[in-house]
Amino acid sequence: MENPPPHDTPEPLKERLWRIIFLSDTPAGRAFDVVLLVLISASVGVVMLESVEPLRERHQGVFRALEWVFTVLFTIEYATRVWVVRRKSRYVLSFFGVVDLLSVLPTYVALFLAGTQYLMVIRILRLLRMFRVLKMARHYGQANQLLVALRASRPKIAVFLFAVMTLVTIESTLMYLIEGEHNPGFSSIPQSIYWGIVTLTTVGYGDVAPMTVAGKVLASIIMLSGFAIIAVPTGIVTAEVIRSTKRIPMDNRRCRECGWQGHDPHANFCKHCGTRLER
Amino acid sequence: MENPPPHDTPEPLKERLWRIIFLSDTPAGRAFDVVLLVLISASVGVVMLESVEPLRERHQGVFRALEWVFTVLFTIEYATRVWVVRRKSRYVLSFFGVVDLLSVLPTYVALFLAGTQYLMVIRILRLLRMFRVLKMARHYGQANQLLVALRASRPKIAVFLFAVMTLVTIESTLMYLIEGEHNPGFSSIPQSIYWGIVTLTTVGYGDVAPMTVAGKVLASIIMLSGFAIIAVPTGIVTAEVIRSTKRIPMDNRRCRECGWQGHDPHANFCKHCGTRLER
């Protein structure tokens, strides 16, 4: 994603660090990835446990200490990334650059502001950093195939969701007319739409359910019609997965420069950094 | 959908209006579409919010005013459509013609009649007007492919639903025999059928659930059998989606007369208005 330093510069440390942090083609790079994965998992675990009130009250000191350990480590990592990367602004403004910053900022901001509970939760976004590490892992080709299939189904799924939403709205309005007066769960059209979505997706919490005879009849019709509706996205995605499996033979070539894997079999150049790929 | 005025008539305004309102191949036509989409969305939003009682009571004046603004605008649009269209009766009686009328009528009727709450809800049908605008949009080919797949699966889905309904009725009658005396949710066969549909579609509200041991055993068998049943419509639709993706190369030809897009590649004439299509 970031341009590598030219290979002839006499900056061994910077380049070595860059290779360790951004690639995973050296033992040190792979070790760094593993350590980072463990740190991210642990820090996300801490954010989760901290949200459990009894735990938060009892172990407040431990949580705070751990949080600072993670924050300091991630800050050092972020600073190093900015330092070793060549096009700094490009990294800082990239998706992962922003995520990297967001995963340390809340702790510092909480020093100066009170009532930053909401801010702290931003740290859960550290989860997204896992994808950077994992994108170089061996399952990448698989994920890529899935993504291609999902991307190809997007326009159809969008059309489908729009049609479903219209259907849900009209059906829910009918339910509002029928049930509205007797059932607090259908007291307004938006309420009924919430019920309609819960029903058509077959989640069916049961917090809202029809109570009148007419309502139950209509709900039954809606559910049966939903049967065929559920089948549609499955059909779309399945067709695309089948197609993508045919189209994309797994290509294991890894870019020498940026470590990106999952190139098109016909590609001659890395689609990320433009380096010529070996045949 | 409606026949255009002949291209040699000296009625520039009427024809220009027709092109703006019914087609979207000019900048003005596209702007009209966008404005219409915004107006429809806003008016549907108002209908929804008005159904929320606390909001209705507090902002009654605002809702009434907005409603009249939308109604007047849509009335002007409807009148213009009738004026510029050549075969007036054909437009007025067409599906979208009726929807266009229904989306303004309730407000006028409410002037003369009291207790027209139900009438007002008809305005939610304005949603359907969105499809007219969107059918000329870029996703149209996708929607068409989906529709072809769905239409092709219709007879199979119908047969399937009939068989499922028979199965549900017989299974639900058994549940009524087993649970009926102990469980108010199975107090009659229609009640049990409601439960059967909720269960087989995997919605599972939980407002009705078996309580006796025998009932739970039978319900378990019904659910497991439902496993394979759910798979059937998915299989049908998926097979059709796969087939339709193979069959229909996207055909971008647009009818010069009615603007319909999505013709069969082998079609020589527009399937809507019968105009000869360009090759």
Add this chain to the structure above:
Amino acid sequence: MENPPPHDTPEPLKERLWRIIFLSDTPAGRAFDVVLLVLISASVGVVMLESVEPLRERHQGVFRALEWVFTVLFTIEYATRVWVVRRKSRYVLSFFGVVDLLSVLPTYVALFLAGTQYLMVIRILRLLRMFRVLKMARHYGQANQLLVALRASRPKIAVFLFAVMTLVTIESTLMYLIEGEHNPGFSSIPQSIYWGIVTLTTVGYGDVAPMTVAGKVLASIIMLSGFAIIAVPTGIVTAEVIRSTKRIPMDNRRCRECGWQGHDPHANFCKHCGTRLER
């Protein structure tokens, strides 16, 4: 299904009746089918409404009268069928012969026995008679294709259900160990299995739900693993539907003798009565 009377016998009435009742290739035959469908639907509707207690108490006389009308009509029909059919024992012992008998018997038995509420419910099986009428209808080819696909998936679905049941049992036993003491819904292994089936089929009534932290963690793992499991029967059936669509071109030939439709395209003889099919 039954052998027709030889075409040279001088029994015009019997043969004409046979053709009307068992086939639907004459106007009279089709009219008979429609009347029968209406009668069956009405009689099933009466059984259903009769199960609703308030209705049963108020309109007991009406229900009883209607029931006798249907019973007498179906008895006449049954007697005629037995009379006109050639191989009587074969019809009487056939699936539909038994269903025909079961749909009139309960009303007569109720004359002599008290407390026959359960018996009366047998009348719901009249629903099955609809399939006889419909099997000659135009959707038959579609239903046949579905049946072929379902039959082909049966061994795989059976293997799958067995594996799922083993998995459910082991997972439910674990839940029983974890939740058993705190949650009446997991008070025994069979109870837990009920929960396991409700969960894995994604019905999720919510009458039984995990309450301890460990139970929720295990339940989450079970649900996520269920994700992939649900996909399996869909995959099986879809594969078969796709295959069956390729294999069976719709064949509209109808047997001159028994009216059976949906023959294999390569078939030379009716697979039901053995009559030579026209090419």
Add this chain to the structure above:
Amino acid sequence: MENPPPHDTPEPLKERLWRIIFLSDTPAGRAFDVVLLVLISASVGVVMLESVEPLRERHQGVFRALEWVFTVLFTIEYATRVWVVRRKSRYVLSFFGVVDLLSVLPTYVALFLAGTQYLMVIRILRLLRMFRVLKMARHYGQANQLLVALRASRPKIAVFLFAVMTLVTIESTLMYLIEGEHNPGFSSIPQSIYWGIVTLTTVGYGDVAPMTVAGKVLASIIMLSGFAIIAVPTGIVTAEVIRSTKRIPMDNRRCRECGWQGHDPHANFCKHCGTRLER
């Protein structure tokens, strides 16, 4: 799975027993399989019924007696298996060897230890022994095809589950922020994640459901997005099932040594014991 005694050894009894117990190609072998299936089913049924408290209290003696009958029979079986098998340590340490031992051990341990309720439940693992018997049955080819399809989808499903878990965590954290204060079901992030999994898998117990307006809006978006997500594993598995049906012609060759069936058509050697397969 275990190496057979050499075919020229003069140990008729040991070899005959081996053939009966491990293979099912003789009448005696098939009879043994059936008896074993019945015993396993019965013993698992007893474990289940014993977990029902009222039954346990009333029929404690019966359960204990039956349990000892099964344990003694299975112990004899286990001892015989160890005796007749050639490479004893390999059998004892194999998956089924461990399961065989675990299915008798708890009853003996319960003699010496008190409070072994948890131990007794291990006996439910006897269920797994059924697979050994069934793997030689006629549905084996089908199961093998399913397994091949599932194994081929594993990397994709793993990638998918990881992505879904990240999505669920972030969405659930948002719900925790929105609902947390008003709704005990969202009182912590792990609690919200439980809700997220229940929702995205469309199980929808309803024990936790959004209560605020904002929560319902976000939940609706999550459910609709889940629509497409559910389709993904189905798509993956379906694609693999279709592929596996094409790829694997059923191969009925059975290994002469270990009885394993379901070899690859091109295989020259048994993939389990390495014996050369007959062409």
